[in-house]
Amino acid sequence: MSREEIIDITNRFLIEEFEVASDVIQPEADLKESLDLDSLDYVDLVVLIESNFGIKLESKDFTDVITFDNLYDLIGSKIHAIA
Incomplete structure (x- = not known):
């Protein structure tokens, strides 16, 4: 799966599930602040991913996941680890 596919799929469910505008999701933006995540939201995020x-x-x-780019990298590394 390409990085672009990972970004598209991830952004789609973030917009839908967290009811956030697409322009909020920027590669270098802070994930927690942009999505206003609390601990329960992280559980939802994990389930969605x-x-x-x-x-x-x-x-x-999630230790090093701060930005959306970090999230895409995490997903990509996990996908490639099982491939």
Whole structure:
């Protein structure tokens, strides 16, 4: 799966599930602030990622995820690890 596909799929479910405008999602924007995430929202985010990409995530995976770019990188690395 290409990075562009990862970005498209991710942005689509972020916009739909977190009811955020598409212009809020910028590669270098802060994920937590942009989506106004609390701890329960992170659980929802993990479930969405796992169901959309067929990967498993753990809380430690999010240690370095600050921006949307970091999130795309995490998803890409998990996809490629199982490929």
